[in-house]
Amino acid sequence: MARPEMQQDTEMPDSGKTIVMDVLRYRPEQDDRPVLQSYEVPFSDDMSVLQGLQYIKDYLDGSLSFRWSCRMAICGSCGMMINGRPQLACKTFLRDIYPEHVRVEALAHFPIERDLVIVMDDFIEKLESIKPYIIEKQPRPLAEGEYLQTPAERDLYEQFSSCINCMLCYAACPQYGLNPKFLGPGIIALLHRYNLDSRDAGAEQRKPLVNSEDGVYNCTAVGFCSEVCPKLVDPANAVNVNKMEAAKDYFLRLVRPRGGGK
Amino acid sequence: MEIYAADVAIVGAGGAGLRAAIAVAEADPALRIALISKVYPMRSHTVAAEGGSAAVVQSQDSLDYHFNDTVGGGDWLCEQDVVEYFVAHCPEEMVQLEHWGCPWSRKPDGHVNVRAFGGMKIERTWFAADKTGFHMLHTLFQTSIKYPSIRRFDEHFCIDLVDADGRVQGIVAIEIRSGRFILVKAKAVIIATGGAGRVFRENTNGGIVTGDGMALAYRHGVALRDMEFMQYHPTCMPGTGLLFTEACRGEGGFLLNKDGYRYLQDYGLGPAQDKPRNKYMELGPRDRLSQAFWYEQQKGRTLSGPYGAYVDLDLRHLGKARLLERLPQIYEMAETFMGIDPAKQPIPVRPAVHYTMGGITVDGRCATSLPGLYAVGECASVGIHGANRLGSNSLAELCVFGKLAGTEAASFAKSAPSGDTKSLVARAAASQQRIEELLKNSDGSERIATLRKEMAQSMEEGCGIYRLAGSMQATCDKLMELRQRFRNIKVEDKSRVWNSNWLMAIELGYQLEVAQAIAHSAINRKESRGAHQRLDGYEKRDDVNYLKHSLAYFNADAAPRIEYGAVKITKSQPGIRAYGAAGDAAGH
Amino acid sequence: MNTPAGNGRRPYMRSMQGWWRRNTFYVEYMIHEATALFVAAYAVVLLVGLVRLSQGQAAWNAWLAALRSPGSVVFHVLVLAAISYHAWTWFQIMPRTLPPVMLKGKRLSAAAITRSGLAAAAIVTLMVFFLVRGLWA
Numbered sequence: 002m003a004r005p006e007m008q009q010d011t012e013m014p015d016s017g018k019t020i021v022m023d024v025l026r027y028r029p030e031q032d033d034r035p036v037l038q039s040y041e042v043p044f045s046d047d048m049s050v051l052q053g054l055q056y057i058k059d060y061l062d063g064s065l066s067f068r069w070s071c072r073m074a075i076c077g078s079c080g081m082m083i084n085g086r087p088q089l090a091c092k093t094f095l096r097d098i099y100p101e102h103v104r105v106e107a108l109a110h111f112p113i114e115r116d117l118v119i120v121m122d123d124f125i126e127k128l129e130s131i132k133p134y135i136i137e138k139q140p141r142p143l144a145e146g147e148y149l150q151t152p153a154e155r156d157l158y159e160q161f162s163s164c165i166n167c168m169l170c171y172a173a174c175p176q177y178g179l180n181p182k183f184l185g186p187g188i189i190a191l192l193h194r195y196n197l198d199s200r201d202a203g204a205e206q207r208k209p210l211v212n213s214e215d216g217v218y219n220c221t222a223v224g225f226c227s228e229v230c231p232k233l234v235d236p237a238n239a240v241n242v243n244k245m246e247a248a249k250d251y252f253l254r255l256v257r258p259r260g261g262g263k
Numbered sequence: 264m265e266i267y268a269a270d271v272a273i274v275g276a277g278g279a280g281l282r283a284a285i286a287v288a289e290a291d292p293a294l295r296i297a298l299i300s301k302v303y304p305m306r307s308h309t310v311a312a313e314g315g316s317a318a319v320v321q322s323q324d325s326l327d328y329h330f331n332d333t334v335g336g337g338d339w340l341c342e343q344d345v346v347e348y349f350v351a352h353c354p355e356e357m358v359q360l361e362h363w364g365c366p367w368s369r370k371p372d373g374h375v376n377v378r379a380f381g382g383m384k385i386e387r388t389w390f391a392a393d394k395t396g397f398h399m400l401h402t403l404f405q406t407s408i409k410y411p412s413i414r415r416f417d418e419h420f421c422i423d424l425v426d427a428d429g430r431v432q433g434i435v436a437i438e439i440r441s442g443r444f445i446l447v448k449a450k451a452v453i454i455a456t457g458g459a460g461r462v463f464r465e466n467t468n469g470g471i472v473t474g475d476g477m478a479l480a481y482r483h484g485v486a487l488r489d490m491e492f493m494q495y496h497p498t499c500m501p502g503t504g505l506l507f508t509e510a511c512r513g514e515g516g517f518l519l520n521k522d523g524y525r526y527l528q529d530y531g532l533g534p535a536q537d538k539p540r541n542k543y544m545e546l547g548p549r550d551r552l553s554q555a556f557w558y559e560q561q562k563g564r565t566l567s568g569p570y571g572a573y574v575d576l577d578l579r580h581l582g583k584a585r586l587l588e589r590l591p592q593i594y595e596m597a598e599t600f601m602g603i604d605p606a607k608q609p610i611p612v613r614p615a616v617h618y619t620m621g622g623i624t625v626d627g628r629c630a631t632s633l634p635g636l637y638a639v640g641e642c643a644s645v646g647i648h649g650a651n652r653l654g655s656n657s658l659a660e661l662c663v664f665g666k667l668a669g670t671e672a673a674s675f676a677k678s679a680p681s682g683d684t685k686s687l688v689a690r691a692a693a694s695q696q697r698i699e700e701l702l703k704n705s706d707g708s709e710r711i712a713t714l715r716k717e718m719a720q721s722m723e724e725g726c727g728i729y730r731l732a733g734s735m736q737a738t739c740d741k742l743m744e745l746r747q748r749f750r751n752i753k754v755e756d757k758s759r760v761w762n763s764n765w766l767m768a769i770e771l772g773y774q775l776e777v778a779q780a781i782a783h784s785a786i787n788r789k790e791s792r793g794a795h796q797r798l799d800g801y802e803k804r805d806d807v808n809y810l811k812h813s814l815a816y817f818n819a820d821a822a823p824r825i826e827y828g829a830v831k832i833t834k835s836q837p838g839i840r841a842y843g844a845a846g847d848a849a850g851h
Numbered sequence: 852m853n854t855p856a857g858n859g860r861r862p863y864m865r866s867m868q869g870w871w872r873r874n875t876f877y878v879e880y881m882i883h884e885a886t887a888l889f890v891a892a893y894a895v896v897l898l899v900g901l902v903r904l905s906q907g908q909a910a911w912n913a914w915l916a917a918l919r920s921p922g923s924v925v926f927h928v929l930v931l932a933a934i935s936y937h938a939w940t941w942f943q944i945m946p947r948t949l950p951p952v953m954l955k956g957k958r959l960s961a962a963a964i965t966r967s968g969l970a971a972a973a974i975v976t977l978m979v980f981f982l983v984r985g986l987w988a
Binding site for chain 2: 047
């Protein structure tokens, strides 16, 4: 096991205590499959898992790769499996695990590019596919000023607009793990966010995606996606509300084959 | 080497880069846009901006007020014609964002709401709760998907600009996932890479804010302007430096010293009143508030915690409901990171480095001195922030000048001829070789983290809130030493796939050069103005000698060459910068 | 293995085998799903009762007698436990499936929705219980 060198300049008070982090390593240029590697890092009460990883990177093993940036749970970079649960490393604290080992792995259900870095192409392609922008009824000149939108109208979609694209919900969703074609919780939440926006008129255009085989019907209401969401977006709600709409739509079509029910 | 032929290449996909990309796409859908970013766009640091974005909207407000607040707030080191353009274009850009879906907070009648911010005469800060940057960034990113001419190169790390025939003609980048190099040919290049706050120890910035674009332009002969002006934000989390938005004070929060006393009244910002009053007390400008903290610390009136001195940001009187409505993220941060319920306890805060006022020198149309090269956002110095940026002007800047940089680059690209690919490839290959050297011949003994920490510590000591010639000189010397030691850097990881060890070494190279520009600009400015405050005989503003922009020029391995440029004054002659009752007396 | 300038990418896909044992949330979810079988089983019992009723008094009485057998009682206790668990967990999820429920201009909390669902289920259960008891008497 790699042991910590004593560093005077860490930005954390020196408590003399240490904690062991078991990190799932995968270096495609040398490893056939992922393997756990253990590191002993200094421990203090206010250290996040991210700070632990940064310590490893800075002083124990520069070859450990992981994504991070803002440190304040808003950029969405540092989602990973921490003791088996998808969490943001910056917002998960070692004190809640100490003195047990911390087990850190790349987000579940995504291919591992390297170490804790996943391949997120699939998520980005899905994000791009749902027309995640305002589709206006008719263009509104800037000179006419803003759309009026009451606080109540804003409240309707605000929660779904809070998604930071951290993908914890995908790592929580076994259906996505089993069928990666599933549009998935976060993206359906984003789609729902635009459909609910009083300025948007694009719901019809987004419908085929929602109602398709890989749309909402893949969801079996496990609900873990909403449990792990660090921003209380409740993507399961977006999926299931759309599921009901899709079902309603389906039956109305049966009744009125040519009508295309509302 | 892979080659991609674009018309306009944009480096950086934060607020400014995305806004510029959309502007190019709208200017001419036939132009091929390459949007290159070392992170996925929604990770860009715009995401962390909290409080809001300025634009005149209330009937009792005026463009002149916004102009005066900005120019006075910048201690008259602003390009006044550019500020005029800026304030005039803020409202339409905020409305544009609204049309694109930005979830601005609203008044009961459905109109956009505005809040108070520091240094502002009238409330004009548009906000989306306390996640304004997050919402603006995601709105811009998602809107950019509408435009098929924008080709994104996510997680591509820019290592160099390619110039030939006296103009910029592309960029070279590493595809992070594979470690392969790509040349993006372009007739115009826009740099939108953000600030350099990570050169300091305690800062509010994300890990990616390493001044990359500044260093790239600097190495290609473009001056970095006014780099000595680093903004300390007065209310940050001790230790991590995480930001508690100015909106905490805009909503009515108090700053208290260890005696529970609102100490700002002792520093020309009073008198203290219960209700927030624009330009008084906690709604003074950031530089003044950070300086007041420093004095309180000298007087022994601050509190003391594991990360040193702090004061209390008291939000308790606002009540839980309002905090959750207006400042939900602040609430969450205080609870999760500090175990504090801000409705019940005050939040310990201290100043930390927040924003790089200076940057790549550009004219009022975002053009640099290198033809075809544009810069916008925090990496640029377009001239609106002067010696101290007003809170909520930076988000507005991204939009107003992002759009302008886009349209300017688009028209330049349309008139510029295509370059000679062969010679561009040769130049790109040379850049590639230099960067690969770093990987291959890097069995040195110097740890990246050690150099980075020594740099950050030294910057804090020499270029902090108050500055002395001796400590600035020590920092300049230290930085020179660190650049020497950097040649002996150790990159442990020799692989290609997602090798962040390698990227951090490149970033450190950028940081050291930008840090030098900051320190040398600082030691040469022998006056006190805005965020540059000296205690060694230059305590006063000196308009006779220093109403000038400092210009730092790259000088290879030697220290930067510092020159000075004129400041454009149109309608506001330098005056007394006063806040509180003194400000009213001075007619601000 | 080391490919100096080439592409060393080899994304690794982890197996989903045994996924439902990976955390307690999934295990609970699988139990919830499995208890749906007990709901179905009890529906079959009721259907059989209906068929027996249509076959006349003797058949109906035989069915009632069968229900009183010790094996059947044990089975019913099991089914009651399983269905109670199913109902309990079902109402936990219910708020996630509904559009916002507004009450006096305010959004009803998830906990309140779950509580009202459980309360409604309890009331209906008691009503059915007493109704059946009443018919019996």
